[in-house]
Amino acid sequence: xxxxxxxxxxxxxxxxxxxxxxxxxxxxxxxxxxxxxxxxxxxxxxxxxxxxxxxxxxxxxxxxxxxxxxxxxxxxxxxxxxxxxxxxxxxxxxxxxxxxxxxxxxxxxxxxxxxxxxxxxxxxxxxxxxxxxxxxxxxxxxxxxxxxxxxxxxxxxxxxxxxxxxxxxxxxxxxxxxxxxxxxxxxxxxxxxxxxxxxxxxxxxxxxxxxxxxxxxxxxxxxxxxxxxxxxxxxxxxxxxxxxxxxxxxxxxxxxxxxxxxxxxxxxxxxxxxxxxxxxxxxxxxxxxxxxxxxxxxxxxxxxxxxxxxxxxxxxxxxxxxxxxxxxxxxxxxxxxxxxxxxxxxxxxxxxxxxxxxxxxxxxxxxxxxxxxxxxxxxxxxxxxxxxxxxxxxxxxxxxxxxxxxxxxxxxxxxxxxxxxxxxxxxxxxxxxxxxxxxxxxxxxxxxxxxxxxxxxxxxxxxxxxxxxxxxxxxxxxxxxxxxxxxxxxxxxxxxxxxxxxxxxxxxxxxxxxxxxxxxxxxxxxxxxxxxxxxxxxxxxxxxxxxxxxxxxxxxxxxxxxxxxxxxxxxxxxxxxxxxxxxxxxxxxxxxxxxxxxxxxxxxxxxxxxxxxxxxxxxxxxxxxxxxxxxxxxxxxxxxxxxxxxxxxxxxxxxxxxxxxxxxxxxxxxxxxxxxxxxxxxxxxxxxxxxxxxxxxxxxxxxxxxxxxxxxxxxxxxxxxxxxxxxxxxxxxxxxxxxxxxxx
Amino acid sequence: xxxxxxxxxxxxxxxxxxxxxxxxxxxxxxxxxxxxxxxxxxxxxxxxxxxxxxxxxxxxxxxxxxxxxxxxxxxxxxxxxxxxxxxxxxxxxxxxxxxxxxxxxxxxxxxxxxxxxxxxxxxxxxxxxxxxxxxxxxxxxxxxxxxxxxxxxxxxxxxxxxxx
Ligand code: FES
Ligand code: FES
Numbered sequence: 001x002x003x004x005x006x007x008x009x010x011x012x013x014x015x016x017x018x019x020x021x022x023x024x025x026x027x028x029x030x031x032x033x034x035x036x037x038x039x040x041x042x043x044x045x046x047x048x049x050x051x052x053x054x055x056x057x058x059x060x061x062x063x064x065x066x067x068x069x070x071x072x073x074x075x076x077x078x079x080x081x082x083x084x085x086x087x088x089x090x091x092x093x094x095x096x097x098x099x100x101x102x103x104x105x106x107x108x109x110x111x112x113x114x115x116x117x118x119x120x121x122x123x124x125x126x127x128x129x130x131x132x133x134x135x136x137x138x139x140x141x142x143x144x145x146x147x148x149x150x151x152x153x154x155x156x157x158x159x160x161x162x163x164x165x166x167x168x169x170x171x172x173x174x175x176x177x178x179x180x181x182x183x184x185x186x187x188x189x190x191x192x193x194x195x196x197x198x199x200x201x202x203x204x205x206x207x208x209x210x211x212x213x214x215x216x217x218x219x220x221x222x223x224x225x226x227x228x229x230x231x232x233x234x235x236x237x238x239x240x241x242x243x244x245x246x247x248x249x250x251x252x253x254x255x256x257x258x259x260x261x262x263x264x265x266x267x268x269x270x271x272x273x274x275x276x277x278x279x280x281x282x283x284x285x286x287x288x289x290x291x292x293x294x295x296x297x298x299x300x301x302x303x304x305x306x307x308x309x310x311x312x313x314x315x316x317x318x319x320x321x322x323x324x325x326x327x328x329x330x331x332x333x334x335x336x337x338x339x340x341x342x343x344x345x346x347x348x349x350x351x352x353x354x355x356x357x358x359x360x361x362x363x364x365x366x367x368x369x370x371x372x373x374x375x376x377x378x379x380x381x382x383x384x385x386x387x388x389x390x391x392x393x394x395x396x397x398x399x400x401x402x403x404x405x406x407x408x409x410x411x412x413x414x415x416x417x418x419x420x421x422x423x424x425x426x427x428x429x430x431x432x433x434x435x436x437x438x439x440x441x442x443x444x445x446x447x448x449x450x451x452x453x454x455x456x457x458x459x460x461x462x463x464x465x466x467x468x469x470x471x472x473x474x475x476x477x478x479x480x481x482x483x484x485x486x487x488x489x490x491x492x493x494x495x496x497x498x499x500x501x502x503x504x505x506x507x508x509x510x511x512x513x514x515x516x517x518x519x520x521x522x523x524x525x526x527x528x529x530x531x532x533x534x535x536x537x538x539x540x541x542x543x544x545x546x547x548x549x550x551x552x553x554x555x556x557x558x559x560x561x562x563x564x565x566x567x568x569x570x571x572x573x574x575x576x577x578x579x580x581x582x583x584x585x586x587x588x589x590x591x592x593x594x595x596x597x598x599x600x601x602x603x604x605x606x607x608x609x610x611x612x613x614x615x616x617x618x619x620x621x622x623x624x625x626x627x628x629x630x631x632x633x634x635x636x637x638x639x640x641x642x643x644x645x646x647x648x649x650x651x652x653x654x655x656x657x658x659x660x661x662x663x664x665x666x667x668x669x670x671x672x673x674x675x676x677x678x679x680x681x682x683x684x685x686x687x688x689x690x691x692x693x694x695x696x697x698x699x700x701x702x703x704x705x706x707x708x709x710x711x712x713x714x715x716x717x718x719x720x721x722x723x724x725x726x727x728x729x730x731x732x733x734x735x736x737x738x739x740x741x742x743x744x
Numbered sequence: 745x746x747x748x749x750x751x752x753x754x755x756x757x758x759x760x761x762x763x764x765x766x767x768x769x770x771x772x773x774x775x776x777x778x779x780x781x782x783x784x785x786x787x788x789x790x791x792x793x794x795x796x797x798x799x800x801x802x803x804x805x806x807x808x809x810x811x812x813x814x815x816x817x818x819x820x821x822x823x824x825x826x827x828x829x830x831x832x833x834x835x836x837x838x839x840x841x842x843x844x845x846x847x848x849x850x851x852x853x854x855x856x857x858x859x860x861x862x863x864x865x866x867x868x869x870x871x872x873x874x875x876x877x878x879x880x881x882x883x884x885x886x887x888x889x890x891x892x893x894x895x896x897x898x899x900x901x902x903x904x905x906x907x908x
Contacts, residue, residue, distance in 0.1 A: 232837045
C-alpha cells in the first residue's frame with residue numbers, strides 16, 4: 001500500500017454539549033482510504049449545516065401513534081459555540097422537512113437562523129415519536145409540539161440567564177448567541193454558559209405563551225434548505241454511502257418468481273469466488289459476505305438454491321384478479337340513495353384501470369449493520385427507523401434495547417423506504433460474519449423485490465340534471481393492498497377495506513346521492529405504500545369521470561365542477577383552487593395550435609389542489625406531450641413557500657411519468673423489468689413547464705404538501721387529451737400503443 | 745495502479761477490470777459520486793475524465809489510469825483567500841434550490857459542468873438535450889432547467905471576465 005493512503009479522520013459533527021442531555025457521540029468514517037491532505041470540504045454558508053451526527057428517537061413500533069417528545073431536552077442541545085442544535089426524528093428525503101421544522105423551532109426560540117443547527121436523531125435519542133416520515137404529516141403533526149418545546153426551552157434558558165445577570169426575567173433579550181440586558185447590551189451571557197450553569201433543570205409547569213400566527217417572522221419565509229449545500233458538494237451521506245472501519249459487503253439470494261418459496265440452499269461454488277469471507281446459509285435465507293460488492297454479487301449467483309416456484313403469474317391474470325365485483329365490497333361513503341337514480345336511462349358509466357408501478361428511488365435500498373454481542377447499530381436510508389429497529393431485533397433474536405438505528409439522508413423514499421428488508425439482510429449477514437456488513441440493492445433487486453403500487457380497477461356511474469347539477473355518483477373500486485400489508489392482521493380484519501387503497505376514492509363534490517365502495521383484492525405480490533397511496537389511481541378515475549359527466553351534459557368542465565361545489569368549508573376551498581388554477585392555466589383562452597387543456601382537482605389530507613394541463617399529441621407516433629401544468633394548492637399556513645412549491649413540482653413530474661409511461665409488467669411469474677430499459681422514467685426533455693400558485697385559506701393552520709398535488713396531475717392530462725382528440729383513455733399509462741389505439 | 749482524482753494521486757490495488765464507480769465509492773470513500781443503475785441508464789455516477797462527462801459505472805479502471813478524474817468532491821475550488829468557491833453549476837443549483845433527495849444531483853451537476861466546459865454558450869435546447877440522460881426521480885427537472893440555464897449565462901460571463 002502506498003504511503004499516500006492514510007486513514008480518514010473520524011468525521012464527528014459538532015462538539016459535545018452538556019452531559020445532562022447530551023447524546024453519545026459516534027464516529028462515522030467517510031471511507032476507509034481518504035488521502036491525507038486530500039479534500040475535506042467545509043463551507044460556511046450562514047445557514048445551519050445538517051450534521052450526520054445521529055442519535056435516537058422513536059420508541060419502537062409499540063408507542064402510541066402520534067406521541068411526541070414533550071420535554072425540550074429531547075429536541076435541543078446547546079453546543080459549545082452557543083449555537084442551538086435541533087434534533088429531528090423525521091428524516092430528510094428531499095421534502096425539505098429538516099428546514100421546515102427548523103423554521104418552526106427558530107420561530108419560538110427567537111434566535112438567528114444561522115445560530116440554529118439541525119441534526120438527525122437516531123433511535124438512541126428517546127424522542128418517543130412512533131410515527132414514520134410519511135403521509136405528508138411531518139410538519140402538520142409536529143408544528144404545535146415543536147413550537148411549544150422551543151418556547152419552553154427559550155424561556156428556561158432566559159430565566160436562568162436573568163438570574164445569572166441579576167435581572168428580572170423580562171429584562172433579558174436574545175442578542176446573537178447570548179442573552180443580554182435589554183437596557184445595557186454590554187451585559188450579556190452566552191447560551192452555552194447559561195446551559196452549563198446548572199446540573200438539573202426543571203421544566204416549568206405553566207405553559208409558555210406562544211406567538212400568534214400573524215406575528216410569525218421565520219415561518220412563512222422561503223429560507224434556503226439546510227440540506228442543499230451538502231447535496232451539491234457530494235458531502236451528504238445516504239444509506240448507500242454509510243461506511244465504517246472494517247466493513248465488508250453483502251449480497252443475498254433472491255427468489256426466481258413472485259411467489260417462490262425456498263426448498264434448500266447450499267453454498268455450492270460460492271466460497272470459491274475470490275474475496276469471499278463467508279457464505280451464510282439458513283433455512284429461509286442465503287447470502288454472502290465478501291471484500292467487495294462485485295465479489296459478493298458474483299458469489300451469491302453461485303449458491304445452489306432450489307425453489308418451489310409456484311404459479312407463474314401473467315399480467316392478464318393479475319388484471320382479472322383485481323376487478324370490481326362479487327362479495328367483500330366495503331361501503332366507505334354513503335350519502336342519499338344512489339340506487340334510486342343510477343342504472344336507468346341518462347346514467348353514464350365508465351371503467352378505469354391503473355397498472356402496477358414501482359417507486360424505484362435512484363438510491364436503492366441500503367443499510368450498513370454492525371452486529372456485536374452487546375450492541376447493534378444499523379445505518380440506513382429509512383422512513384421508519386422505529387419499525388426497522390423492532391424488525392431487526394426480531395430477525396437476529398436480540399433485545400430491541402441494544403439496537404440503534406441511525407437514519408441517514410434518504411435518496412428517494414416515496415413510501416418505499418418504509419420497508420426494512422435491507423436492514424435485516426445486513427444485520428443477519430453481520431451477525432453471521434462478525435463484521436460490519438453493507439448491503440446495497442442492485443437496480444434489479446429494487447425493481448423486483450420490494451413492494452409495488454397495486455393494480456386498480458374502477459367502475460363509475462353517474463347522472464346529471466339538465467341544469468348541470470350532479471344527481472348521483474357511485475364509485476366502486478378494487479385494489480391490491482396498500483396499508484394492510486404493513487399492519488397487524490387484526491386491523492385489516494376490523495377495517496375490511498384498506499384505507500390506503502381507497503385514499504382519494506370518495507366523491508368530494510356536493511352531490512345529494514353518492515356512494516363509494518372498496519373491494520380488497522389479495523395479490524400474489526407485495527403491494528404497499530407508494531407516494532399518495534391510492535390517491536393517484538383514484539383521482540385519475542374519479543376526475544376523469546367527472547369530466548365525462550361534464551362533457552355528457554354539454555358543459556365546460558370547469559363550470560361543471562364549480563356548479564357542483566358549495567362555497568363553504570372544503571367545497572369552497574376546492575372551488576377557490578379550481579378558480580386559481582384556471583386563471584394561472586389560462587382556462588377559457590384558446591390554447592396554442594395543436595394543443596388543448598384539461599382540468600382536475602382533489603382534496604387530500606385537508607389540502608385541496610387543482611391543475612390545468614396543456615397537451616399535444618403526435619398522431620403518428622402516439623406520443624403525448626405535456627407542455628405545461630398550472631397548479632393551485634391551498635395548504636393553509638405555509639412554513640416554507642418555496643419548499644411547498646418544490647413539492648408540487650416534484651409531484652407533477654411524478655404524475656406525468658405515471659400518466660404517460662410507468663407500468664410494471666409481469667410475465668411468467670416475474671416482474672419483467674430489471675433496470676430502466678424496461679421501466680423508463682420521465683426525462684427532462686419530456687418534463688412540462690410548471691407554474692404553481694399557493695392559495696391560503698387564512699386560518700393559520702399548516703396542512704400537508706408532500707402528496708396531495710399528485711392527485712390531479714394524471715386526470716388533468718387525460719382530460720386534456722380528451723379535449724384535444726375527443727377520445728378518452730381509461731387505462732394507464734397513456735403510452736404510445738394506447739394512444740394510437742384510441743385514435744384509430 | 746495510480747489514479748489521479750481531484751488533483752490528488754491515489755494508489756489502488758491492481759486489477760484494471762474493476763469499475764471506477766466502485767473504486768471511488770467503496771475503496772476510496774469518495775461517496776459523492778452516486779450509483780443508480782450500474783448500467784449506464786441514469787447518469788447518477790457521472791464524473792469527468794479529462795473534462796469530459798463519463799459514466800463511472802461503465803468505466804473500467806484501465807481506461808482512466810493516469811488520466812485526470814474529477815468527481816463532485818473536486819468541483820469546488822479554493823479561492824486565493826482560502827475560501828471555497830462553488831463551481832458556477834453548483835452555485836446555480838444552490839441558488840435555484842434544485843435538489844430534493846439529492847441522490848441524482850452529483851451526476852446532474854457533473855454532466856452540466858462538463859457540457860458547459862466544452863460548450864460555454866449553448867442554447868436552452870442544447871442544454872436540455874445534454875441533460876436528457878440524467879434521471880431525477882424526485883422530479884426536479886423544472887429547477888434543473890432553470891439552474892443550468894443560469895449557470896450557462898454565468899459561465900459565459902466568467903469566461904469573458906477571464907478573457908478581459
Ligand atoms: S449508475 Fe451509472 S448510469 Fe446509472
Ligand atoms: S433529487 Fe432525488 S433523484 Fe433527483
